[in-house]
Amino acid sequence: MSKLFLTVLLLYTVSLFSQENLTPSEKTGFTKITTYNELKGFIYQLDSISSLINTEVIGQSSEGRNIYALKYSSGIFGSDNTKIKVLIFAQQHGNEQSGKEGALLLARELLKPENQYLFNRIDLALIPQVNPDGSEVNKRRNANNADLNRNHLILTEPETKALHGFFDKYQFEATLDVHEYSPYSKEWEMAGFRKNSEVTLGTTTNLNVAKEIRNFSTNNALPFLLNYLKSRDFTSFVYCPGDLPGQGYTRHSTFDINDGRQSFGVQNTFSFIQEGMNGKDNFTENLGKRAKGQMTGMRGLLEFIYQNEYIIFKMVHRERQQLSDGKANPLVSIQAEHSPNGQTLQLPVYSYKSGHDSVVEIIDYRPLVTSLTDVKKPTGYLIPAELTEITAWAERQGLQLTDYEPVSTDIIEQYFIQQLDSIDFEGDIIIDPTVKTKNIQVSELTGQYMFVKTGQLKGNLAVIALEPKSMLGLVTYEQYGQMIKPGEAYPILRVTKQ
Numbered sequence: 001m002s003k004l005f006l007t008v009l010l011l012y013t014v015s016l017f018s019q020e021n022l023t024p025s026e027k028t029g030f031t032k033i034t035t036y037n038e039l040k041g042f043i044y045q046l047d048s049i050s051s052l053i054n055t056e057v058i059g060q061s062s063e064g065r066n067i068y069a070l071k072y073s074s075g076i077f078g079s080d081n082t083k084i085k086v087l088i089f090a091q092q093h094g095n096e097q098s099g100k101e102g103a104l105l106l107a108r109e110l111l112k113p114e115n116q117y118l119f120n121r122i123d124l125a126l127i128p129q130v131n132p133d134g135s136e137v138n139k140r141r142n143a144n145n146a147d148l149n150r151n152h153l154i155l156t157e158p159e160t161k162a163l164h165g166f167f168d169k170y171q172f173e174a175t176l177d178v179h180e181y182s183p184y185s186k187e188w189e190m191a192g193f194r195k196n197s198e199v200t201l202g203t204t205t206n207l208n209v210a211k212e213i214r215n216f217s218t219n220n221a222l223p224f225l226l227n228y229l230k231s232r233d234f235t236s237f238v239y240c241p242g243d244l245p246g247q248g249y250t251r252h253s254t255f256d257i258n259d260g261r262q263s264f265g266v267q268n269t270f271s272f273i274q275e276g277m278n279g280k281d282n283f284t285e286n287l288g289k290r291a292k293g294q295m296t297g298m299r300g301l302l303e304f305i306y307q308n309e310y311i312i313f314k315m316v317h318r319e320r321q322q323l324s325d326g327k328a329n330p331l332v333s334i335q336a337e338h339s340p341n342g343q344t345l346q347l348p349v350y351s352y353k354s355g356h357d358s359v360v361e362i363i364d365y366r367p368l369v370t371s372l373t374d375v376k377k378p379t380g381y382l383i384p385a386e387l388t389e390i391t392a393w394a395e396r397q398g399l400q401l402t403d404y405e406p407v408s409t410d411i412i413e414q415y416f417i418q419q420l421d422s423i424d425f426e427g428d429i430i431i432d433p434t435v436k437t438k439n440i441q442v443s444e445l446t447g448q449y450m451f452v453k454t455g456q457l458k459g460n461l462a463v464i465a466l467e468p469k470s471m472l473g474l475v476t477y478e479q480y481g482q483m484i485k486p487g488e489a490y491p492i493l494r495v496t497k498q
């Protein structure tokens, strides 16, 4: 081939990528967001030109729109046990548009020849839009007015059910949940500054996630990711929700397991959250830069996972085996609090007064999570078969549920609710029952029971969900609160083998 021909071919290839595969929003110079129909068209356009991609519809929203996953694999997705499976999902909150736009940029970026090495070690599923109904009207919640990122424990919404069904099908070793944060509030403006990092990142903080996974995320992945973003000209920081300095404390992410990161994390997944900075006055403000920041964070995580694939794969599989065998953490933390580590936080901010980047010192900084109440993990729980709302929940979660066959050596513990107090959980006041336990004989059981063993991948999730004193448990949700009645027994029983 002549040099001229090669040059023309190269230019043609470059123009293929730079012109024809522009994302719908990119085509408008990021002055418009990508609609659901445009997103669908773009996904199938990429799918048709690349053998790497297989598109899967993982479910439908409550208004019947499809939720798409682009599955990238150099072979058959999920079939090669030497590869690590990564799930990136964006836009659970419909008004956080840059996550979707960043995911669509990434979808195209990954087809470039210089990125192909990733798929020697990674099978990636990319879901650009978990909440299409919310996105179409630029609203946080789905069409049922549910906050999807508070729904991962109870799983009542079609979008979260679809996401968890998809996760369960492939058992991804690593996940990233992509969001936006908004630093623009009157209070911060009056104080003269606001948070200012373009991309922030959070790791799993629930104490029941294997310690090794939490440590590797915080000590290895997080510094890598922050540096990856900085070296590509995006300001970045650890995700730090909190009130104004002097008016409350600053912590890292929630330890609740009802969000995307922690609900997968508690199954000993290498799991993260990313929060890009929102636009101030409207959702397209600075959208191009914001989308690229989100894309760069996602790409950074893929890079870290690629470089540490062996370590992460081994760690996740070892810790999951411990969970399944019932050998992981014999104690489960069901109440916890954020606490200080003796250090202050130098928080990067934008100063309205000077018009420049600055730093404020946060004195009340509580980066640690410490347990207030632990319970001994039982062998399993007995759910009365007539409590169909609970057995239906267990089925939605994909928990292994069997008919209980009584064995005379089983020790059954029953909780008695003595009184109902309250406890602060990250600013919300929730119930805190005082309980006492008594042992009852197997022969005293009446009625049918379903058995949920704790020796399963979702064993810690089951304990956190079913304990009556759990501040993250089902009883803290309105629809299950009736199981707690002062002066009465709690209907779900603990089984410990003799």
Ligand SMILES: [Zn+2]
Pocket (backbone or CB within 6 Å): 092, 093, 096, 149, 179, 180
């Ligand atoms: Zn969000």
